[in-house]
Amino acid sequence: AQSVAQPEDQVNVAEGNPLTVKCTYSVSGNPYLFWYVQYPNRGLQFLLKYITGDNLVKGSYGFEAEFNKSQTSFHLKKPSALVSDSALYFCAVSGSYNTDKLIFGTGTRLQVFP
Amino acid sequence: GAGVSQSPSNKVTEKGKDVELRCDPISGHTALYWYRQSLGQGLEFLIYFQGNSAPDKSGLPSDRFSAERTGGSVSTLTIQRTQQEDSAVYLCASSLLGTTYNEQFFGPGTRLTVL
Numbered sequence: 001a002q003s004v005a006q007p008e009d010q011v012n013v014a015e016g017n018p019l020t021v022k023c024t025y026s027v028s029g030n031p032y033l034f035w036y037v038q039y040p041n042r043g044l045q046f047l048l049k050y051i052t053g054d055n056l057v058k059g060s061y062g063f064e065a066e067f068n069k070s071q072t073s074f075h076l077k078k079p080s081a082l083v084s085d086s087a088l089y090f091c092a093v094s095g096s097y098n099t100d101k102l103i104f105g106t107g108t109r110l111q112v113f114p
Numbered sequence: 115g116a117g118v119s120q121s122p123s124n125k126v127t128e129k130g131k132d133v134e135l136r137c138d139p140i141s142g143h144t145a146l147y148w149y150r151q152s153l154g155q156g157l158e159f160l161i162y163f164q165g166n167s168a169p170d171k172s173g174l175p176s177d178r179f180s181a182e183r184t185g186g187s188v189s190t191l192t193i194q195r196t197q198q199e200d201s202a203v204y205l206c207a208s209s210l211l212g213t214t215y216n217e218q219f220f221g222p223g224t225r226l227t228v229l
Contacts, residue, residue, distance in 0.1 A: 034217065043118075043205065044157075044220040090157065101170070102218055104149075106156035 002027045004093050006105035013081045014113050021076040021108045023091030033074040034092040034102065035065055044090065050074060061085070081112045116140070118221035120206050126227045127196055135191040135224045139208030146189050147209075147218060148181055152202040160204075163189065164211060196228045 003026045013019045025031055035047040048059025055067045065076045076089060091105040119138045127133050139146050148160040159173040163183045174180070178196075183189040193200055203225050207218040 036220075043222040044207075046217060046219070049217060101159070101162060103159075104157040 002093060002101075002103045004091050004103050004105040006089075006091055006108045008108050009106075010109045010111060012111045012113065015083050016080050019078050019081045019085070019110065019112070021089050021091075021110060023074045023076065023105060024072050025074060025091070025093040026072065027093055031067075031072075031074075032094045033065070033067060035059065035063070035074075035076050036090045036092060036104075038088040038090065038107075040087070047076075047089075081110075083112045083114050086110055086112045118206055118208050118219050120204075120221040120224050122224060123222065124225045124227075126229065128229050129198060130195055132192065132194045133196055133226065135193075135204050135226070137189045137191070137206030137208075137221060139187065139189070139206070140210075140219055141187075143208035143210050143219070144186070145209045145211045145218075146183055147207045148189070148191050149205040149207065150175075150202045151205055151223070157205065160191070193226075196226075198228045201226055201228045 005024045007022055011021055033050040036044040037047050038044050047063055048057050048065055050057045050067045056064060058064045063076060063078050065074055067074050088107050088109050090107045092102045094102050118140055121136045125133055144165045146163045149157045150160055151157055161174055161181045162170040178194045181189060181191045203223040205223045206221045209218045
């Protein structure tokens with residue numbers, strides 16, 4: 001069965017510091033991995049995805065994520081956090097044998113302090 | 115083009131009443147999904163429509179919940195005899211299947227409050 005784990009309910013970071021939001025997954029077949037962001041009182045917005053190819057993928061707003069097959073992880077990163085990055089982040093996965101459904105993690109709230 | 119739209123944006127109802135939530139997917143998207151997001155919780159999958167296939171209802175929490183999709187486009191999620199635990203944000207998403215992956219585009223959600 002497909003599953004996603006986001007082990008941290010909340011991540012706190014000072015503005016200007018690097019940030020990491022963790023995600024691990026379990027799927028049948030090759031994984032298709034996504035990050036979505038939800039700003040207050042708004043719907044989910046697509047941030048980036050990994051399908052195949054380079055393990056480091058770059059997305060919107062300066063975010064990037066690294067696919068690590070051996071550790072079954074897809075951590076979200078940004079070199080320098082902004083206060084405006086404060087939001088709820090969701091990792092999601094589908095497997096190449098079942099691309100119809102995305103399984104979402106429980107979300108990690110990122111709080112960036114000035 | 116227009117994104118996924120949902121209506122109403124907010125709905126307050128009394129316990130025991132029925133409610134209907136509407137979703138207009140992106141034109142041409144063959145797949146449509148409903149999720150529920152309770153306060154402080156992640157996304158709970160409810161139901162999935164793909165083209166003319168029978169919907170995947172595996173996520174519906176009870177038989178009070180139902181959904182339909184007319185003409186392969188607009189979808190309505192109906193909750194009968196609402197309960198306070200139904201209070202949540204209901205999100206709709208659509209995607210264009212037939213690609214090798216499944217990027218979903220989300221609407222702004224309907225916030226349902228059951229008094």
